[in-house]
Amino acid sequence: MFDKILIANRGEIALRIIRTCKEMGIKTVAVYSTADADSLHVRFADEAVCIGPPASKDSYLKIPQIISAAEITNADAIHPGYGFLAENAEFSKVCEEYGIKFIGASADMINAMGDKATAKATMKAAGVPTIPGSDGLLESMEQGMKLAEEAGYPVMLKATAGGGGKGMRYVKDKSGFKKAWDDARQEAGASFGNDGLYLEKFVEEPRHIEIQIVGDSRGRACHLSERDCSIQRRHQKLIEETPSPIVTQELREKMGQAAIKGAEAIGYEGAGTVEFLVDKYGDFFFMEMNTRIQVEHPITEEVTDFDLIKEQIKVAAGVEVSGRNYYPQLHSIECRINAEDPANGFRPSPGKITNLHFPGGHGVRVDSHVYAGYVIPPFYDSMIGKLIVSGQTREEAIVRMKRALQEMVIEGVKTTIPFHIRLMDDPVFKSGKFTTKFLDDFDFSGL
Known part of the structure; x- marks a missing residue:
């Protein structure tokens, strides 16, 4: 197992990785830009290294600075999180050249799946349904x-x-x-x-359904069922849930096996997702593969009681996957809480958080890096955190999410909380009969 892991990311995902590392007895190194000096991931890591000024291109995307930080702290592995360099083939290759384990896909795998046309051809050759x-x-x-x-x-x-x-x-x-x-x-x-x-x-009345998979260094993969990511605005996900309201057990098995087939065809190592479009007839088609951990991974963790970050680290260290597939035991929903104004086209709303209260209670989880007094910088993604709830049924999860949203207090900046509250009361959303076009006709006025 690794002795020390550098987290080449920021915000909630960096803090999420640090927490799992601590539970595994692994020391951690945070990297940060000058704009993130007061972030919680910097405070909670064992060591922290400043890698540049606020702009991503001068800090979180600077491979030489990150490798240097790993070398001076003697980190033997790097976890890229999501975004930034998580799917950068050059970064994966440079880590390998410097003898640092990249906790993610190899450069070849990233290249194979990063180019959409190549990915489609690869999956088609493996027998995975394609559009x-x-x-x-x-x-x-x-x-x-x-x-x-x-x-x-x-x-x-x-x-x-x-x-x-x-x-x-x-x-x-x-x-x-x-x-x-x-x-x-x-x-x-x-x-x-x-x-x-x-x-x-063009797929008619599409649903965006992704299958979470984990593959090991021996070329074997397993799946952890699906996530429904159909609530999107301009192809950006806002809410995810598992299980999907439209996926039957038969369809789940078919999509899961197709995802495994595709992952094993490229000898995929690590956590990843195979993303599909499902049409109104129940037919599914490969869309793309993300060779990294996803923002929405917590809902899968909640319904399967499975730590995906820990599994990523174990697989990178050479541990085999169990070979067992995992299925939802609960229903879980995630709302992305962004510093944005939903009444004005989701315009970013950076600034100082003057007052903060996170919800709690049974079946409620918050993944976030912010606190009262924290200043949300204007240089990065506007996500403040993720609110995740679980229940015995979808109906119970929706009621719990609405309660948790109403309990959540973030003052000083505009947030997407009012939008999510209205969505929980929307009859079409509650019915589960929506498509990726659902928000095209949504009423954003007065939020």
Whole structure:
């Protein structure tokens, strides 16, 4: 087992990793920018190293500074958390070159799954259902139009290096193809330095369902069932839950086995998620694979009583996975609490938290790094923390979440709490019969 782990991240995920390391008897090193000097992850780690000024590109994304911090503190492993360098193949490779264990996927695995077109081709070859469309990148607009006719409109053009909805365009019919092609390529090139596109059939009434998997160094994987991530705004998740209201045990088994098949096809090591779209007919299609821990991992932990961070660390140290699959014993929901104003297009609201009270009680968990007096910097993601509740049923979990949200007090900045409270009362959400387009018609006024 590792002696000391450096956490190459910040905020709640860095604190989350530190807590598990302490329980495992592993010493920890925090890295931080000058803007995060007062963050709890810095305070609770055994050691802390400043790696640069506030801007991510000058601190949390600076590989040389992070490697130097690991070397001067004699850390024998690095946990990247999520975001920043978590899915950076170069970082994984540099860690290996310096004899530091990267607690995550290898550079080859990150490259294989990071490029959307390559990932789709890999999964298709492994027998995982994929959305009809192009096999790899489109060579020209004319090829794309021909494939669109074969698959049938509507279709989606997607950036191969995409994420967060950038470089993605919906094409209703042939007349709109050229504009969508030009716009998607321009946005993809500007956002990722790669304007490559691929094409997929548009999935009707889609649900975003992901399967949590863990693979070991011997090429064996297991799954921990699904999470429903369909409540999204501009392709950014706001709420997740498990089990999904629409997934039957039969579908769960099929998706779980498909995810394992895909993970084992690339010899995947570590915690990851295989993400699918499920259409209104109950058919599912591979969308992408995230080669890291997810923001929403706590709900899986709550319903399976399984510490995913601990499992990541154990697998990285060479421990085999059990080979057993895990299924939900409870229902769990996570609300992302962001420093944003939902009444004004979710505009970021950085600033000082003047008063803070977190909810408690049975079945309530809060993962956060903030405290009264903490200043939320404007340089990073606006997430303050995650509120997670669990219950015997979905109905019980919704009632508990509403109570916990009403009990949560964060003053000094705008937050998404009012939006989440309204959502808990929404009849469509409560019915469980929603799609990824649900928030397109949601009433945000007066929040």
